[in-house]
Amino acid sequence: MNTTSTLPAMIRAYYRAYETRNREAIEQLLTPDFRFSSPLDDRIDRATYFSKCWPNSERIRSFTIERLFEDGNEAVVQYELNPISGERFSNVELFLSDGDRIREVIVFFGRGKGTVGG
Numbered sequence: 001m002n003t004t005s006t007l008p009a010m011i012r013a014y015y016r017a018y019e020t021r022n023r024e025a026i027e028q029l030l031t032p033d034f035r036f037s038s039p040l041d042d043r044i045d046r047a048t049y050f051s052k053c054w055p056n057s058e059r060i061r062s063f064t065i066e067r068l069f070e071d072g073n074e075a076v077v078q079y080e081l082n083p084i085s086g087e088r089f090s091n092v093e094l095f096l097s098d099g100d101r102i103r104e105v106i107v108f109f110g111r112g113k114g115t116v117g118g
Contacts, residue, residue, distance in 0.1 A: 007070050007073065007074075007075050007095065007097045008075060010029055010095075010101070010102055011065075011075060011095055013025065013029055014029055014102060015063040015079070017029070017057075018056075018057045018060050019057075019060060019061070019063065021057045021058065023054060023057075029102050030046060030102050030103075031046075031101045031102065031103040032046065033045075033103065034049065034102065034103055035103070035104045036048075036049040036053060036104070036105050036107075037104075037105070037106045038107035038109070039107075039108075041053075043104075059083050059085075060081060061083060061084045062081075063079045063080070063081055063082070064080045065078075066078045066079060066080060066090070073097040073099055074096055075094075075097075076092060076093070076094055077092065077093050077095065078090060078091070078092045079091060079092075079093070091107055091108065091109055092107075092108045093105055093106065093107050093108070094106040
């Protein structure tokens, strides 16, 4: 069970896990049936997310949350990502929660390349 009580707190912990490369922390935030979508991924499962997306944590210096709007078990976040090398970029993500953990993330690429994955 996640001890982070609100969806905005879970979201901040999600990004912090990337910044600190703390896979254990992010694993605790995600439901077993977690799904991830982006322009490059169509509802991939948790295992695929960790094999395909988590390695990007090695390329991330920090996130700056510019906007975060919550409505019940859903939240929309606009952030600027500062990679270790390369240009900063902005994305928007929709987070869906089961009330206790994050069950789905949908990424909408924004200004710039939209991904640190290459």
